[in-house]
Amino acid sequence: xxxxxxxxxxxxxxxxxxxxxxxxxxxxxxxxxxxxxxxxxxxxxxxxxxxxxxxxxxxxxxxxxxxxxxxxxxxxxxxxxxxxxxxxxxxxxxxxxxxxxxxxxxxxxxxxxxxxxxxxxxxxxxxxxxxxxxxxxxxxxxxxxxxxxxxxxxxxxxxxx
Amino acid sequence: xxxxxxxxxxxxxxxxxxxxxxxxxxxxxxxxxxxxxxxxxxxxxxxxxxxxxxxxxxxxxxxxxxxxxxxxxxxxxxxxxxxxxxxxxxxxxxxxxxxxxxxxxxxxxxxxxxxxxxxxxxxxxxxxxxxxxxxxxxxxxxxxxxxxxxxxxxxxxxxxxxxxxxxxxxxxxxxxxxxxxxxxxxxxxxxxxxxxxxxxxxxxxxxxxxxxxxxxxxxxxxxxxxxxxxxxxxxxxxxxxxxxxxxxxxxxxxxxxxxxxxxxxxxxxxxxxxxxxx
Numbered sequence: 001x002x003x004x005x006x007x008x009x010x011x012x013x014x015x016x017x018x019x020x021x022x023x024x025x026x027x028x029x030x031x032x033x034x035x036x037x038x039x040x041x042x043x044x045x046x047x048x049x050x051x052x053x054x055x056x057x058x059x060x061x062x063x064x065x066x067x068x069x070x071x072x073x074x075x076x077x078x079x080x081x082x083x084x085x086x087x088x089x090x091x092x093x094x095x096x097x098x099x100x101x102x103x104x105x106x107x108x109x110x111x112x113x114x115x116x117x118x119x120x121x122x123x124x125x126x127x128x129x130x131x132x133x134x135x136x137x138x139x140x141x142x143x144x145x146x147x148x149x150x151x152x153x154x155x156x157x158x159x160x161x
Numbered sequence: 162x163x164x165x166x167x168x169x170x171x172x173x174x175x176x177x178x179x180x181x182x183x184x185x186x187x188x189x190x191x192x193x194x195x196x197x198x199x200x201x202x203x204x205x206x207x208x209x210x211x212x213x214x215x216x217x218x219x220x221x222x223x224x225x226x227x228x229x230x231x232x233x234x235x236x237x238x239x240x241x242x243x244x245x246x247x248x249x250x251x252x253x254x255x256x257x258x259x260x261x262x263x264x265x266x267x268x269x270x271x272x273x274x275x276x277x278x279x280x281x282x283x284x285x286x287x288x289x290x291x292x293x294x295x296x297x298x299x300x301x302x303x304x305x306x307x308x309x310x311x312x313x314x315x316x317x318x319x320x321x322x323x324x325x326x327x328x329x330x331x332x333x334x335x336x337x338x339x340x341x342x343x344x345x346x347x348x349x350x351x352x353x354x355x356x357x358x359x360x361x362x363x364x365x366x367x368x369x370x371x372x373x374x375x376x377x378x379x380x381x382x383x384x385x386x387x388x389x390x391x392x393x394x395x396x397x398x399x400x401x402x403x404x405x406x407x408x409x410x411x412x413x414x415x416x417x418x419x420x421x422x423x424x425x426x427x428x429x430x431x432x433x434x435x436x437x438x439x
Binding site: 001017018019021041042043045048054055056057059060061062064065067108126127129130 | 162163164167169189191192193196197208210212236258259260261262264265345
């Protein structure tokens with residue numbers, strides 16, 4: 001089937017099997033290797049993308065579901081202000097990532113900054129836990145996101161909504 | 162799984178028309194369960210993509226209940242105001258996948274599984290949820306137990322769509338939820354236990370004790386025998402409840418060790434109720 005969607009701001013069209021996974025399409029057809037296709041079960045989180053603004057596991061998105069959607073990968077996310085805020089905050093928090101899942105971690109953090117309402121600490125940890133990262137401690141990742149939220153929202157970020 | 166056709170109706174009428182033409186069509190909401198369970202063999206499948214039907218994503222509420230379209234995402238339900246008494250359902254949703262999976266997974270997809278009862282089912286059963294089913298002959302509302310066959314197995318009717326779920330929002334005074342294993346892996350021992358109780362003047366006024374996995378175990382006679390009893394329950398009452406729950410689970414086809422676990426959870430829940438359990 002023909003699958004048409006917006007990818008990192010550009011219209012794309014390709015022929016794909018309806019059940020071909022979006023993670024495979026993005027890596028193999030578009031060369032977007034920032035995302036990994038490891039578990040293919042929605043567990044590791046290393047394949048996350050923004051699909052119509054929601055952070056999802058692209059391995060759980062069949063090609064037919066991508067039709068008519070807007071997909072943003074890490075490559076597209078890197079050009080946003082949210083990325084700059086997240087990257088700086090992780091660096092300042094000393095949250096050093098090994099390079100294997102940092103794209104996914106940054107996008108997870110970015111989804112919290114872009115959220116319509118201020119997330120609670122519990123919600124922050126829920127989202128960050130979507131990415132199976134062994135490099136950074138949960139408290140340090142939480143600290144990085146809190147810094148990012150303070151920076152993007154201005155002023156001191158409260159502990160809970 | 163091979164797909165020979167993908168239909169993406171924009172209305173329920175169009176969806177029902179597809180089902181009439183292809184009764185074997187596979188309804189696809191979020192699809193997270195379908196993709197993790199591997200689908201249905203090599204025979205070509207017709208996919209019915211429900212994601213573009215607005216009424217299936219609607220959320221509305223009245224004084225007594227919350228009404229959710231079957232394609233409402235689990236993350237959307239989690240984000241509903243805390244003032245809504247949905248704790249049994251929220252707790253169950255919190256056990257499903259990760260936050261990113263819950264951005265895709267839907268409530269309808271979770272409870273319309275044909276192979277086993279998934280995590281949200283027993284919570285909704287505790288809450289006396291009702292479901293709207295639609296097929297070529299029309300739509301009807303049923304208690305969620307209509308999706309349980311006489312043998313305790315899932316009994317989702319063929320050529321039928323789950324369209325809405327109504328969840329009463331009357332609060333429960335005590336609730337417990339335990340999940341063993343991972344239901345999406347086809348683990349024969351994966352199961353979820355849910356219990357809920359209401360009290361009135363130191364008396365149990367409502368009680369639900371439900372275990373589900375590949376089958377569903379619920380002993381309504383046991384529940385009724387404890388409703389009306391004054392707290393604290395006697396040791397004899399709690400012990401008898403443990404035994405009855407375990408026996409009911411065995412009858413429902415639960416493996417012995419899971420049935421024993423169900424009994425233990427029942428005992429634990431009733432013990433917490435004794436202590437004020439709120």
